[in-house]
Amino acid sequence: MINDLYDRVTNETLQELIADYPIVADFFINYNLQNLENELPFSEALNKVDENILIDFGLNKTTVLDQLVLFLQTVSGEEQTTTVQEITILGGQTKSEDVEEFVFSIKSGEIISIVGPTGSGKSRFLADIECLAQRDTPTKRQILVNGRALEDEERFVMDGRLVAQLSQNMNFVMDLSVGEFLEMHAKSRLHPNPTKVVAECFAAANELVGEKFTLQTKVTQLSGGQSRALMIADTACMSTSPIVLIDEIENAGVDRRQAIHMLAKNEKIVLISTHDPLLALMAGKRLVIKNGGVYKIIETTPEERESLAKIEMLDNTLQSIRNKLRIGDRITPDTI
Amino acid sequence: MRLITVAGPPSSGKTSVILRLADILREKNQKIGVVKFDCLTSFDKIRYTEYDIPVLVGFAGKFCPDHFFISNVEDAVRWGMREGFDILITESAGLCNRCSPHIRGVLAICVIDNLSGIHTPRKIGPMLKFADIVVVTKGDIVSQAEREVFMFNIRQVNSNAKIIFINGITGQGAFMLGKHTIFAAKIASLRGYKLRFTTPASVCSYCTGETRIGEEYQNGMLRKMEFP
Ligand SMILES: Nc1ncnc2c1ncn2[C@@H]1O[C@H](COP(=O)(O)OP(=O)(O)OP(=O)(O)O)[C@@H](O)[C@H]1O
Ligand SMILES: Nc1nc2c(ncn2[C@@H]2O[C@H](COP(=O)(O)OP(=O)(O)O)[C@@H](O)[C@H]2O)c(=O)[nH]1
Ligand SMILES: [Mg+2]
Ligand SMILES: [Mg+2]
Ligand SMILES: [Zn+2]
Ligand SMILES: [Zn+2]
Numbered sequence: 052m053i054n055d056l057y058d059r060v061t062n063e064t065l066q067e068l069i070a071d072y073p074i075v076a077d078f079f080i081n082y083n084l085q086n087l088e089n090e091l092p093f094s095e096a097l098n099k100v101d102e103n104i105l106i107d108f109g110l111n112k113t114t115v116l117d118q119l120v121l122f123l124q125t126v127s128g129e130e131q132t133t134t135v136q137e138i139t140i141l142g143g144q145t146k147s148e149d150v151e152e153f154v155f156s157i158k159s160g161e162i163i164s165i166v167g168p169t170g171s172g173k174s175r176f177l178a179d180i181e182c183l184a185q186r187d188t189p190t191k192r193q194i195l196v197n198g199r200a201l202e203d204e205e206r207f208v209m210d211g212r213l214v215a216q217l218s219q220n221m222n223f224v225m226d227l228s229v230g231e232f233l234e235m236h237a238k239s240r241l242h243p244n245p246t247k248v249v250a251e252c253f254a255a256a257n258e259l260v261g262e263k264f265t266l267q268t269k270v271t272q273l274s275g276g277q278s279r280a281l282m283i284a285d286t287a288c289m290s291t292s293p294i295v296l297i298d299e300i301e302n303a304g305v306d307r308r309q310a311i312h313m314l315a316k317n318e319k320i321v322l323i324s325t326h327d328p329l330l331a332l333m334a335g336k337r338l339v340i341k342n343g344g345v346y347k348i349i350e351t352t353p354e355e356r357e358s359l360a361k362i363e364m365l366d367n368t369l370q371s372i373r374n375k376l377r378i379g380d381r382i383t384p385d386t387i
Numbered sequence: 388m389r390l391i392t393v394a395g396p397p398s399s400g401k402t403s404v405i406l407r408l409a410d411i412l413r414e415k416n417q418k419i420g421v422v423k424f425d426c427l428t429s430f431d432k433i434r435y436t437e438y439d440i441p442v443l444v445g446f447a448g449k450f451c452p453d454h455f456f457i458s459n460v461e462d463a464v465r466w467g468m469r470e471g472f473d474i475l476i477t478e479s480a481g482l483c484n485r486c487s488p489h490i491r492g493v494l495a496i497c498v499i500d501n502l503s504g505i506h507t508p509r510k511i512g513p514m515l516k517f518a519d520i521v522v523v524t525k526g527d528i529v530s531q532a533e534r535e536v537f538m539f540n541i542r543q544v545n546s547n548a549k550i551i552f553i554n555g556i557t558g559q560g561a562f563m564l565g566k567h568t569i570f571a572a573k574i575a576s577l578r579g580y581k582l583r584f585t586t587p588a589s590v591c592s593y594c595t596g597e598t599r600i601g602e603e604y605q606n607g608m609l610r611k612m613e614f615p
Pocket of ligand 4: 402
């Protein structure tokens with residue numbers, strides 16, 4: 052692999068190299084080399100630039116070649132994520148240090164909800180999964196991946212790649228349009244077909260919201276609901292992380308049901324901490340947390356699923372009242 | 388004693404991360420001390436003192452904080468040895484983006500935050516490029532996508548570093564950093580150690596106090612831009 056990259060870097064013209072690896076353009080920008088002559092191979096093109104540019108970065112004409120190979124190796128290795136068929140959570144201890152006795156496995160494609168009073172430890176439960184706790188967090192829980200405990204070294208390698216997160220507090224901070232934002236994410240994911248995935252993602256996000264937005268809208272100008280919708284669609288379509296942790300998205304004003312299905316569709320493991328009955332019952336199972344420990348594990352019964360339809364009707368009624376108020380209509384007892 | 392150098396842009400969360408790390412290290416009965424290298428003023432002394440962490444603060448004034456760091460770090464280590472710390476942490480605010488305090492054979496941490504803009508990792512220079520661990524803070528307030536692009540941009544510049552996400556307020560993720568501190572080499576002195584990257588400040592007349600603008604006042608090492 053390395054030798055192959057060395058050959059390419061030595062023999063191909065910059066044009067060919069950029070055609071094969073569009074991301075390589077970033078490398079040249081990083082080192083102030085964006086004005087190289089594209090028809091030449093790298094080392095020949097370098098002969099025509101001021102060596103001081105390289106010296107500023109502590110490099111010379113030989114070492115910059117090594118850097119480029121290293122860069123290519125890094126960015127082309129980025130896609131490798133561990134396949135996760137199943138995670139298993141082993142109980143630890145509650146806030147009062149009583150034994151928390153349970154073993155719970157979640158398979159890919161499953162949706163699990165976490166419910167419990169405020170301060171009971173729902174976010175802590177998600178945090179344990181995020182860091183793949185090995186009895187070394189306050190809860191002393193252990194997380195197995197595909198049935199296996201993890202060495203610290205493996206956790207370090209997996210860090211940041213296994214888990215995607217969504218929460219109420221998250222915002223967009225970059226100054227880009229929706230289209231540019233999605234393209235940039237696709238590029239960093241080295242997606243083979245960026246145009247296609249950007250279009251998919253954009254369409255999916257708009258399915259989740261009432262008021263549509265365009266590809267030209269700035270991400271920082273999206274409403275709270277629209278932002279959330281874009282984050283959800285982006286996580287569903289673009290993120291390769293096999294586990295999605297959601298901490299309270301209920302007040303977001305998006306189509307929650309569709310949002311959750313969108314996420315679960317791509318064989319991800321979805322965990323939702325929530326106070327929302329609709330989200331809680333949409334999951335196949337729900338964990339009830341009390342005093343920092345898992346107190347009950349409840350499977351959603353067919354009966355509960357039936358009630359889900361009724362709850363949805365209630366929810367729709369509320370939604371229509373909300374909409375009427377929004378457009379300036381009056382409310383009467385008949386509306387309810 | 389183990390030595391760890393922590394560097395990062397102002398307000399990236401260095402002090403917060405060090406305090407969260409201190410929580411973890413104290414659980415393991417490690418005695419820690421901090422030396423803060425700052426420019427003009429610093430509020431960090433109060434924060435460390437409130438946390439019962441012995442701290443010394445030095446002000447670089449008109450010098451590049453990293454140059455100031457290098458001229459004083461050997462003495463800082465002596466102080467740490469006298470105090471009997473298990474771990475000495477240096478905190479320095481990288482300002483010029485040209486220098487870095489990282490020393491070969493000493494665990495080097497760079498702290499950057501998600502709010503600073505997704506291209507920031509590509510602009511920071513040796514402070515990031517030569518770090519062993521890159522700590523990313525403020526992930527709690529930006530989107531997953533921005534975190535991913537940010538991480539990708541760090542990888543572009545430093546493909547070898549471990550990237551650790553830490554919430555500087557809740558301490559989420561800090562225990563992972565705690566585990567890495569065992570990789571910090573034990574040292575007794577820094578004599579003979581070398582910087583990971585040269586930190587030349589070309590001495591020009593402005594370095595030495597010149598304030599007047601104009602060709603005739605410019606002496607020493609100069610670099611002129613070309614204007615068309
Ligand atoms: N088993 C445990 N042992 C020790 N501390 C715990 C345990 N479980 C939770 N905690 C701590 O309790 C506090 C509250 O927990 P957390 O923030 O997870 O609550 P929550 O259920 O998410 O609340 P909310 O609904 O308000 O978001 C946190 O500081 C958390 O670290
Ligand atoms: N939301 C959020 N704020 C943070 C985080 N880490 C640090 N901060 C805040 O950022 C500010 C600057 O942090 P500080 O540790 O003083 O940065 P330093 O100048 O690099 O030492 C403080 O107000 C911190 O509370 C984080 O992970 N999330
Ligand atoms: Mg919570
Ligand atoms: Mg500080
Ligand atoms: Zn400097
Ligand atoms: Zn000068």
